[in-house]
Amino acid sequence: MTDVPLIDLHMHTTVSDGTDTPEEILARVKRAGIGVFSVTDHDAFKSGVVIRELLGKDDPCFILGAEFSCKDEEGQYHILGYGFDPDSDPVRSVVETGHRYRMEKVGERLDYLKRAYGFTFPAEEIDGLYALDNPGKPHIASLMVEHGYASTIEEAIKRYINGIRFTEKYVRPENAIAGILGSGGIPVLAHPAYGSGDQIILGEEMERRLQKLISFGLRGLEAYYSGFTARLRSGMLRLAEQYGLYVTAGSDYHGSNKLIELADTGLESADALPEGLARFLKDVRKEDHDQI
Amino acid sequence: MEETKEGAVVIKLSGRIDSGNAPAAEENIRRTLEGKGTCPVVLDAEELAYISSAGLRVLLHLKKTNPELSIVNVSSDVYEILEMTGFTEMMTVEKAYRVVSVEGCEEIGRGANGTIYRIDQDNVVKVYNNADALQDIRHEREVARLALILGIPTAISYDVVRVGNSYGSVFELLNASSFSKILATKPEKMDWCVREYVKMLKKIHGTVVPAGKLPDMKETVLSWARFMQPYLPGDLGKKLLSMVEAVPHDDHMIHGDYHTKNLELQNDEVLLIDMDTLAVGHPVFELASMYNSFVGYSELDHEVIKAFQGFDFETGKTFWRKSLAAYLGTGNEKKLSEVEDKARIVGYTRMIRRSIRRGGLEDERAKRSIDFWKEKLIGLLEKYDTLLFTRNELEIEAIPENLPSVESFVEKHLEENDCPPKAQMQIGLAVEEIFINIASYAYAPEKGNATVRVEVSGDPITVIITFIDNGIPYDPLAKEDPDVTLSAEEREIGGLGIFITKKTMDDVSYEYRDGQNILRIKKQM
Numbered sequence: 071m072t073d074v075p076l077i078d079l080h081m082h083t084t085v086s087d088g089t090d091t092p093e094e095i096l097a098r099v100k101r102a103g104i105g106v107f108s109v110t111d112h113d114a115f116k117s118g119v120v121i122r123e124l125l126g127k128d129d130p131c132f133i134l135g136a137e138f139s140c141k142d143e144e145g146q147y148h149i150l151g152y153g154f155d156p157d158s159d160p161v162r163s164v165v166e167t168g169h170r171y172r173m174e175k176v177g178e179r180l181d182y183l184k185r186a187y188g189f190t191f192p193a194e195e196i197d198g199l200y201a202l203d204n205p206g207k208p209h210i211a212s213l214m215v216e217h218g219y220a221s222t223i224e225e226a227i228k229r230y231i232n233g234i235r236f237t238e239k240y241v242r243p244e245n246a247i248a249g250i251l252g253s254g255g256i257p258v259l260a261h262p263a264y265g266s267g268d269q270i271i272l273g274e275e276m277e278r279r280l281q282k283l284i285s286f287g288l289r290g291l292e293a294y295y296s297g298f299t300a301r302l303r304s305g306m307l308r309l310a311e312q313y314g315l316y317v318t319a320g321s322d323y324h325g326s327n328k329l330i331e332l333a334d335t336g337l338e339s340a341d342a343l344p345e346g347l348a349r350f351l352k353d354v355r356k357e358d359h360d361q362i
Numbered sequence: 363m364e365e366t367k368e369g370a371v372v373i374k375l376s377g378r379i380d381s382g383n384a385p386a387a388e389e390n391i392r393r394t395l396e397g398k399g400t401c402p403v404v405l406d407a408e409e410l411a412y413i414s415s416a417g418l419r420v421l422l423h424l425k426k427t428n429p430e431l432s433i434v435n436v437s438s439d440v441y442e443i444l445e446m447t448g449f450t451e452m453m454t455v456e457k458a459y460r461v462v463s464v465e466g467c468e469e470i471g472r473g474a475n476g477t478i479y480r481i482d483q484d485n486v487v488k489v490y491n492n493a494d495a496l497q498d499i500r501h502e503r504e505v506a507r508l509a510l511i512l513g514i515p516t517a518i519s520y521d522v523v524r525v526g527n528s529y530g531s532v533f534e535l536l537n538a539s540s541f542s543k544i545l546a547t548k549p550e551k552m553d554w555c556v557r558e559y560v561k562m563l564k565k566i567h568g569t570v571v572p573a574g575k576l577p578d579m580k581e582t583v584l585s586w587a588r589f590m591q592p593y594l595p596g597d598l599g600k601k602l603l604s605m606v607e608a609v610p611h612d613d614h615m616i617h618g619d620y621h622t623k624n625l626e627l628q629n630d631e632v633l634l635i636d637m638d639t640l641a642v643g644h645p646v647f648e649l650a651s652m653y654n655s656f657v658g659y660s661e662l663d664h665e666v667i668k669a670f671q672g673f674d675f676e677t678g679k680t681f682w683r684k685s686l687a688a689y690l691g692t693g694n695e696k697k698l699s700e701v702e703d704k705a706r707i708v709g710y711t712r713m714i715r716r717s718i719r720r721g722g723l724e725d726e727r728a729k730r731s732i733d734f735w736k737e738k739l740i741g742l743l744e745k746y747d748t749l750l751f752t753r754n755e756l757e758i759e760a761i762p763e764n765l766p767s768v769e770s771f772v773e774k775h776l777e778e779n780d781c782p783p784k785a786q787m788q789i790g791l792a793v794e795e796i797f798i799n800i801a802s803y804a805y806a807p808e809k810g811n812a813t814v815r816v817e818v819s820g821d822p823i824t825v826i827i828t829f830i831d832n833g834i835p836y837d838p839l840a841k842e843d844p845d846v847t848l849s850a851e852e853r854e855i856g857g858l859g860i861f862i863t864k865k866t867m868d869d870v871s872y873e874y875r876d877g878q879n880i881l882r883i884k885k886q887m
Contacts, residue, residue, distance in 0.1 A: 223382075224386070227382060228382055263447070264415035267381065267416070268414045268415050270414070270415050270418075270447060272446055296419070297415060297419040299422070299447055299448035299452055300452065301447065329423055330423075
C-alpha cells in the first residue's frame, strides 16, 4: 500500500459541470497530496490548458485530459482521452463538433419547450446559456425551475426536456477515439460497468461493447472508480488483462455537486501499483516529466 | 425516520433512484443522519422499484460514513442489481418477503412456536406465532441443517415469506402426510406407525451433538423446576429441583416436541419436521413432552387431543404406551409405568408452569387443570427419588471391542433386580459367547449393529435376553453339540460356548424373521 501514490485521473471543473475552477481544483489536488492527476471536463480541455500554465516545479504530475460523451445506435459511452496534443486538429475537431451539436441542441430544445408547452425565457438568460462552455439539459432545467415551469430539475428533464430526442447530433465513439489517437492521446473507457454513467452493464453486454470499442482503437479501462464495489473493480481488471488494456483510476470528482472526494478511486485497496496502470503512466504523455 | 431496538436509524427508500434524483436522495439521507455520527443504518427498500448506478454510488458513500449499513425488504429486481454489482458482499442485503396467505389451507402440523400449513401440492409453510420471528426462522434453519448433517432426515426451508403480521418459512414436502393423519384415518397402521416413530426416536437419541451446537434441555427443565418452588407443598419443590439436578449431562440429541404431527411420511421416507425445539439432553425430557402430547394435555378433557392430533384420546394413549414399550425394549408393565411416571413428573411441571404463566390461576377452567396436574405431580414426587431410568434395549455396533458395554448394560439390569451372583455369572458367560459370535460372523467382512434386549420379571426372577442382528441367517443351535467325551486335542474347534449356554440357561431359542436373526435366552432363578 505504501508504494502506491495517490492518483486521480478523472475530475471536473467549472468548465463543465464541476463547481471548482481550474485554479481551485489544482489547490485542492495539492492539499490532498495527490501525486498524479488529470482534469477531464466533458467535451472540453480548456481547464487543462489553464492548469498547465499554473503548474510549478514541485507540483503534482499532470496529464491533460477530457471526457467525451459519445453515442451510437447501441448506446452511450464516456470516453476519456489522455495526453493528447491540445493544439492538434483531430482532437480539436472532436471537441468542436461536440460543441456545435451541443449548441444546436440547446436551440432546438428551447424551441421545443416553447412550441410544446409555451415556456419562454428572457433573451439575456438565453444569451447566458449560450455563453456557457458546455450548456446542456441541467442548465435549461434549472432555468425552468427558476421560472416556475417545473418544481425540480429532475421533473424538468424527465417530464419536459426529454420530450425531444436527438439521434443524429452526437459524437460517435469511433470518432472520439480516432480524434484522441490522432492527436497522440490514449482513449480510455470511463466507468465501464456503469455505461455512460447511470447504467449497469456487465457480462456479455459489457464484453460486446468493449470488443467494439477496441476495434475502434480503445486502449484502456477505468477499472478503479469511486462508484465501484470490489466485485466490479475486479471484474474490470480482469477484462483489462484479458484484452491487454491500460488501467486507469478516477474519482469523477465534481466539487460540491456530488459527494465524491478527490482520489477516491478504490486504488487505496491495492497493494502495489497495478501493472496496467504503471504501463499507462509510463506511456502517456505527461505535462510534467517528473517520473513517478 | 424511525429507530430500531438496536439503535439503528431506519430510512425508507422509494420509487426509483437514478441520476435524476440520486443527489436529492443522498441529501435526504444525509439530513436524516445529521448529528448521529456513525450510527448503524437500515435502509428499508420495500417501496424501492429500481436503483441505477447513481443510486449505487449513494449506497457506497453511505457505507463509508456508516459502515454498519443494511438494506432490507429488497425486491428481487433490486436484489439482482445489488448482487451483480457486488453490493450483497459488502453490506447486509435482505430480500423482501413474498406474501403468502394460509386462509383455507390444511393445517398439517403444530408445534410450540408455530403452525404448519400445506399451501400447495408440493409446499408447506410454517407460520410462526410471534410477529418478530425472523430470528426464530434463522435458528430453525440452522438447527435443521445441523440435524441433517448429523444424519436426521428432515426438510430444510428454502424461503421465508410474509404471512399476515408474521413470518413463515416454506418447505418442500411432496405428497406427505403426517403420522397423526395416518393414525386418524388408518387405525390398522398403528403398529407400523409405532415402529417407524420409535425407529426415528432412537435415531435422534443415538445422535451425538458437538458441544455448544444445541441448547441443553436440562437447563430449561431446571428453570421450570425453579419456577415451581412456591407452588409445591413442603420440601417437594426442593425435591423436584434436586431430581432434575441429578440428571447427568447428555450430549445426545432430543427433538423436544416429538409427536405424530411432526413426523411426516413422504414417498416412503419418514421425515422429521418442526426442528426449532432441538436440544441435547437425557431422554426423560423427551418422554415428558411425548407424554404431554399424547396424554397429559388431554388427561382432564379428552376432547383436547382430537382438535390437536385428529385422533381420539384412546388412540393417543395406546400409541404412547406402545411407543414407550418399543422404545424401552420391554413389555413389562411395571417398568413401563415407572418410566412413564418419571416422564410425567417433568411433563406436569411443564404444563403447570405454562398454564400459570398464561394467567391460568385467574381462569376457572385452567385452574381446574392446574389443580388436577398438581395433585398428580405431588403424588409422583412422593413416590420417586430419581428421574433416571435405563432402557431395556441397547443397539450397538457388533464389534468385539463393544463387549464391555454390552456386559455392563446387562449387569446393570441384573443388579437392579437383585439377581443372584451365580446366575449373573452364567448369564454373563452366555452374553459374551453370543455377542462375540455376532461380532465375528454376522456381518463379516462388513460391519453392522446388534440389539441386546434385557427383560427381568419378578417372582420368581426371570431374565430374558434377546440378541437381534441383521446379518446373514445363522442358527447357532442347529450345530451338533460337541462330543465333550473327547480330549481337547481331538475336539473340533468352537461350538463349546453355545453348548455351555444351552446347558446353563433354562431355554435358548432361535428364529429368523423379517431379515433378522433373533436369539433368545431365558434364565429362571
